[in-house]
Each structure stands twice: as C-alpha cells, then as structure tokens.
Amino acid sequence: MIKDPESAPGPYDALAEAGVTPWTSHADLRDVPFELLARHLMTPATQAAWDELRTVRGRLLVDLFLYDVDLDAELPGAVEEIDRELDALGAHEGSDGAGEPLSAEAAARLIADLVRFDV
Numbered sequence: 001m002i003k004d005p006e007s008a009p010g011p012y013d014a015l016a017e018a019g020v021t022p023w024t025s026h027a028d029l030r031d032v033p034f035e036l037l038a039r040h041l042m043t044p045a046t047q048a049a050w051d052e053l054r055t056v057r058g059r060l061l062v063d064l065f066l067y068d069v070d071l072d073a074e075l076p077g078a079v080e081e082i083d084r085e086l087d088a089l090g091a092h093e094g095s096d097g098a099g100e101p102l103s104a105e106a107a108a109r110l111i112a113d114l115v116r117f118d119v
Helices: 032-038 044-053 056-064 071-089 104-114
Strands: none
Touching (some): 032 044
C-alpha cells in the first residue's frame, strides 16, 4: 500500500518504536502501554494510537484499511457466500427477513467467522 505523505501517521506507525506491527498478537498489544511508559515514549499521539488498537473492534477497523480489495472481482463471490449462508439459516429470497431468531450456536459461529485472531 502507498501511504499519503500528507496524512497523519497510522497507529502502527506511531507505535513502531515499541515494536508494534499488524502481526503483533492482541495479547502482546495489551502490554504496549507499559513498554511505552518504561521507554518514555508515551505521548498523546502514541496514547491515541494504542487506544485505536486496544479493542478488537478498533483493531479490526484499522486493519481493514491495510488491505487493497478489488471490489469488482470480490463482490460476486461475496454475494454468493452471503446467499449460501442465508439459505443455510432459512432466510430465502423474497422473505421479509422476519424469520426465526438465530440460535446462540448460530450467532456464535457467525461471530467466530468475523473475528479470526487471538484475543
């Protein structure tokens, strides 16, 4: 990915001195504030960067923008996969979507498919 030199540094850039990369495990990321404090690197910028990455939701959002995606190539496959999942759950085309609520097991399976790194 090409970075815009005019833009603010991303959270991984701000935390690079503490050894944080996109491949840093989420468990290791929890210890980053202590590393920053010990090395006198805790600044408002590094605090804001860590705040962006410290939650699973925040990190997924930051990581999402690290990938270049060709929507024209990926969209048809994604639509087919969604249709297969909906068929498996019993939601068919033409229904109003007000079918049976998801079981706890089905909801857990969908969440596990969305979050695929260690927490």
